[in-house]
Amino acid sequence: MAKSRFIASINVDPQKGFTPLCPDELPVKDGHLIVPELLKQNALADLLVASSDAHCDAALFKVEKDEEQFQPLDYANTDCTFKMHCQPGTKGFELLDGLPNPTEYNFFVWKGVAPDLHPYGACYHDLAEKLSTGLIEYLVFNDVNTVIVGGLATDFCVATTAKQLQRSGRFDVLLNVAACRGISPDGVAAQIEEMQSSGVQVFENSAAIERWLEQ
Numbered sequence: 001m002a003k004s005r006f007i008a009s010i011n012v013d014p015q016k017g018f019t020p021l022c023p024d025e026l027p028v029k030d031g032h033l034i035v036p037e038l039l040k041q042n043a044l045a046d047l048l049v050a051s052s053d054a055h056c057d058a059a060l061f062k063v064e065k066d067e068e069q070f071q072p073l074d075y076a077n078t079d080c081t082f083k084m085h086c087q088p089g090t091k092g093f094e095l096l097d098g099l100p101n102p103t104e105y106n107f108f109v110w111k112g113v114a115p116d117l118h119p120y121g122a123c124y125h126d127l128a129e130k131l132s133t134g135l136i137e138y139l140v141f142n143d144v145n146t147v148i149v150g151g152l153a154t155d156f157c158v159a160t161t162a163k164q165l166q167r168s169g170r171f172d173v174l175l176n177v178a179a180c181r182g183i184s185p186d187g188v189a190a191q192i193e194e195m196q197s198s199g200v201q202v203f204e205n206s207a208a209i210e211r212w213l214e215q
Helices: 035-043 135-141 154-167 185-198 206-213
Strands: 007-012 047-053 107-111 146-152 172-181 201-203
Touching: 007 035, 007 154, 035 146, 035 172, 035 206, 047 135, 047 154, 107 135, 135 154, 146 154, 146 206, 154 172, 154 185, 172 185, 172 206, 185 201, 201 206
Parallel strands: 007 047, 007 146, 047 107, 146 172, 172 201
Antiparallel strands: none
């Protein structure tokens, strides 16, 4: 007998600031092309959840030049330098065209709002994973047992979110590779291997996920 499933789809940071639509922020190659696959993923779910970066101009990670990025920082909740991205009120903050508006999701997380916070995953506001965003609790309260994950970028916020959900021990976590894009091929490969080692199940696309769900 097939397992009864209540499914959530999470769209992790599908914002213009992570795509070539905003080349001065943190553009991920082909990041703007994930919308059709995210929508297919969403169509498989009972609940839709999403997250967005929401950074302020005083963010501790802020640097001005490309070559200044990805340098380690010794702050409790900001561990690396980045150019400014996904600032409320700018184009980069917006969700990709064709996705639901934030108010049309069942649950939405805005993260990194405070200057000294730069979390990657959607489940915690802090890097030590002690201050919950409420996402895991929301999913548990609503009896979700399966979560499909897609978004930007594979090797940062998507991977962290998937692993956080998996570590909770509450869900089958399914990564939809076609609904993601990553910063570097090596980084993506390493993170996919790490996700699989943690128990996250990796699928080529939503069609493969749908076949698995029907088993």
